[in-house]
Amino acid sequence: MEDWIRDLPKVQLHDHLDGGLRPATIIELASERDIELPATEEDELARWFFRGADQGSLPRYLEGFATTLDVMQDEDALRRVAIEHVLDLAADGVVYGEVRFAPVLHTQHGLDPGRVLEVVLEGIGSGCEQTGIDVRVIVCSLRHMAPEVSLESAQLAVGFRDQGVVGFDLAGDESGHPPAHHNDAFQFLRRSNFNITIHAGEAFGLSSIWQAIQHCGAHRIGHATRLVEDDSVAGDYRGTLGEYILDHRIPLEMCLSSNLHTGAVRELKDHPFPRYLSEGYRVCLNVDNTLMSATTLSKEWQMAVDLFDLNIDDLEQIAINGMKGAFCEHSCRREVIQKLILPGFTAVRRRPS
Numbered sequence: 529m530e531d532w533i534r535d536l537p538k539v540q541l542h543d544h545l546d547g548g549l550r551p552a553t554i555i556e557l558a559s560e561r562d563i564e565l566p567a568t569e570e571d572e573l574a575r576w577f578f579r580g581a582d583q584g585s586l587p588r589y590l591e592g593f594a595t596t597l598d599v600m601q602d603e604d605a606l607r608r609v610a611i612e613h614v615l616d617l618a619a620d621g622v623v624y625g626e627v628r629f630a631p632v633l634h635t636q637h638g639l640d641p642g643r644v645l646e647v648v649l650e651g652i653g654s655g656c657e658q659t660g661i662d663v664r665v666i667v668c669s670l671r672h673m674a675p676e677v678s679l680e681s682a683q684l685a686v687g688f689r690d691q692g693v694v695g696f697d698l699a700g701d702e703s704g705h706p707p708a709h710h711n712d713a714f715q716f717l718r719r720s721n722f723n724i725t726i727h728a729g730e731a732f733g734l735s736s737i738w739q740a741i742q743h744c745g746a747h748r749i750g751h752a753t754r755l756v757e758d759d760s761v762a763g764d765y766r767g768t769l770g771e772y773i774l775d776h777r778i779p780l781e782m783c784l785s786s787n788l789h790t791g792a793v794r795e796l797k798d799h800p801f802p803r804y805l806s807e808g809y810r811v812c813l814n815v816d817n818t819l820m821s822a823t824t825l826s827k828e829w830q831m832a833v834d835l836f837d838l839n840i841d842d843l844e845q846i847a848i849n850g851m852k853g854a855f856c857e858h859s860c861r862r863e864v865i866q867k868l869i870l871p872g873f874t875a876v877r878r879r880p881s
């Protein structure tokens with residue numbers, strides 16, 4: 529990977545805490561807690577996660593999370609993972625990030641979801657203090673969960689809005705689990721003037737994206753890879769959904785490697801990302817899960833440069849798109865663009881080649 533790409537100021541909106549642990553940390557946490565792992569050597573464990581993920585299916589991609597979740601069930605582990613996550617983002621040149629996770633998945637040893645969230649926010653805060661970067665949190669619920677659980681998670685997210693929680697996400701396997709099942713949560717979030725993003729258009733097509741925006745009130749879409757089908761399928765919203773997303777500047781959190789690994793695209797060269805970018809959609813690039821996809825945001829940017837022949841101006845647009853789509857307050861978005869992104873790109877452009 530080229531240094532200049534790592535040094536550029538980046539923004540990341542779609543990044544799962546439980547999909548981004550360091551393999552060495554998993555090994556240490558597991559051994560302290562007598563948890564058995566499929567491999568106990570760092571590289572081997574990293575390969576195990578990647579092999580599990582790279583099978584062209586979203587349900588299979590999600591299997592590795594059982595292992596990361598196993599080691600994230602107590603306060604010390606959660607705090608450590610959260611701090612390291614921020615340190616890793618800073619080392620990768622991320623200046624603003626939003627990290628997501630589902631507090632209810634970390635209660636196996638008796639923590640309550642509110643305490644889980646508190647501890648993760650402490651860890652994130654301490655990572656931000658150490659690095660000077662800005663990282664916020666998105667609370668997730670999962671599609672297969674009961675609607676009441678989603679409502680409780682939504683209430684939790686809103687309850688922590690002054691402590692760094694900026695949004696709510698619905699994640700998990702799309703098939704057979706339409707987002708509208710979780711309507712109570714979305715109604716509550718909208719009444720609370722809270723931010724919503726939804727994973728859609730990854731394993732499922734247009735109807736999933738349409739439902740996320742028009743039924744559930746999503747302000748951003750995670751993936752939206754299959755929005756491209758808007759040109760070719762029949763239906764009530766033929767052609768107009770893409771226009772709506774473009775006209776309303778709805779940010780699309782796109783994840784190249786992850787889409788390849790889950791089978792959302794067959795080959796990266798056919799990914800619709802460059803098309804969305806050139807057509808003016810508010811698209812940005814994201815890792816989804818650094819561990820499962822064996823990636824970093826710099827690697828994703830490098831991949832986009834190599835595959836789609838992007839230049840530094842395109843990357844600057846991607847960073848600005850990301851920041852315009854961020855869920856932090858408007859003054860923060862402006863400040864990051866004016867004080868970090870624009871000067872950071874100018875500095876790299878001025879470097880002697």
Ligand SMILES: [Zn+2]
Binds near residue numbers: 542544699816
């Ligand atoms: Zn995701």
